[in-house]
Amino acid sequence: MEPLLKMDPLAMPSPFDGPRPTQRVLRPLDIDFTDITYTVPAGIETKPVLKGVSGTFKAGELTAIMGPSGAGKTSLLNVLTGFLSEGMKGSVRVNGVERNLSTFRKSSCYILQSDQLHPHFTVLETMDMAANLKLGPGVGKKARKIEVDNVLDRLGLQACANTRASELSGGQQKRLSIGLELLDNPPIMFLDEPTTGLDSSSCTSCVKLLRSLASQGRTIVCTIHQPSASLWEMFDHVYVLAEGKCVYQGDSIQAVSFLDGLGISCPLYHNPADFMLEVTNGDLFSNGSLISKSDHQLVLQKMGEASKTDKWRRKTFRHFHQNTLLEKPGIFSVLRAQKQGVSEWSKFSILTGRFTKQFLRDWTMTYLKLIFHVLVGIVLGLLYQGSGQDGARSIANMGFFLVTLVYLAYTSMMPAVLRFPPEMNVVRKERFNNWYSLRTYYAAFTVVDTPLQLLFCSSYVLVSYFLSSQSLEPFRVVMFVSICLITSLVAETVGLVLGALCSPKVGTFAGAYSTALWIVLSGFLLLHDHIPYVLRWMPFISYLHYGFEGLAITQYGFGRGTLECPMDDYCHYKYPKALLAELSVNPDNYWLDFGILSGFLVVLRIISYWALKKKLNSLNCK
């Protein structure tokens, strides 16, 4: 293992001294696709996006899918990666065998157009976490470090290893995205517009990198917009689409001859890539004016016919098949073999560490929230000072319970609405590229989030509880905190559901409006007996109703003695039983309330998981 990992992982694999039986020899993979059609819904009809395209993307070649905007480039990439399957017909084969999507996804990666990175992590941390998730315990700590260093060196990211992803330049972010997927050395890489948003020198270095990766035997396919002439020549193979059909496939250098053969001459010193786009766009001039639409269609038709031959394809890239990868196992096979050993349990513990770091680094969501909880606890505690012991202020004390619940519900729910949306695309990419399953991701989130909620909740409750002179009997303190915690977890989960089902804007509105209704139904502002008979079921769907009842019982139930009335001899609510009866609170209901809130929590967590899954799947259909 050791000598192997000292190699550059991106270099051609070296021969081993002898065969290793446990290692699978990784073969270069050619992709060929035939008669691919892809339609999308358009009102009650469907709209064809890809109209029977065929072609071959070979291992060892860097292929560019080009074409005018809306030609179907991203759609073709989505279909070939398996990112989209609904509405697609046709055949995709790998080395001549019909593609099995789940195996194919393990051998390929898809780097989306916008770089999906965690902003709070440095380059090194991001790479380390990806290495842990992808390579697993089979590759030791030291070996993983060498692996990460190798990739960082190779991508020129060593100098910014300690820079956070949010502070990287566009080109560095792109290289980091590529580096993350390179860690487990996929033989097939798809990239959607890897050069978009980069300056010309970053574009060149990005394409050079892709080309060198391809020359080592990988199949690399990317979509690209208007490359410069020098960039165009760096592609081994270009696949040009226009109006959902293939109009050229072959060597980039041969494109001019191809057009020449059809009587379309590229002017001297004109960028062939620009010219190809002008031709496919219909921006050709004839006698000083644009060619007509019918002539344009004729040109596309002629190009489509002429592109069916493989005459335009260079034939020099296959030598590595015979010379290297097929015969000699190398780092490709070692890393992939070990990657398969990563258990969901290991992934869970890695994701738990990642969530913990993420929370600890998020100043507003963690530290500011903690400070505010303590400050608000002090202010509310002072406002309700003494109300927990004063029989004359028992009603005000009930107000304190409701305010506590509403405060905790809002401050848990609103951040939760915004919790998943910004991360959705990162999770979508990582999940698609087989880093982990959604189940593992969600379980790790829950395990890290719950104690954090307890911390937030306790920081507010304990301060306000003591300042407002609530009962100091330990069991009442614990029961009070428990109800507050479970209510805030329920509210947070409502937020997660809304965040997954709606846009953040709609989610925050829906959260605020529904909470206002739950407050009215809590049992304090509107007594149950005063609700019209037909609507008396409504409080039972309000989690604040159970929370409020639970808090009231913790302080005035469990045999609490008569309260003092320091300012007066008689005050009606100094008798806890009378107070609870007045509010229609059954003093025996504490555990029932707690149980119902727990039920709410479990059901809502399941719904939020389902909603998240649905959302991620629906993103894949767009």
Ligand SMILES: Nc1ncnc2c1ncn2[C@@H]1O[C@H](COP(=O)(O)OP(=O)(O)OP(=O)(O)O)[C@@H](O)[C@H]1O
């Ligand atoms: N889910 C969808 N619903 C409706 N129309 C879609 C959908 N997906 C793609 N299209 C349409 O299909 C056509 C091709 O889209 P695609 O994104 O593949 O083009 P493209 O060549 O990548 O364009 P660009 O270069 O502008 O990104 C466009 O007209 C687009 O509007």
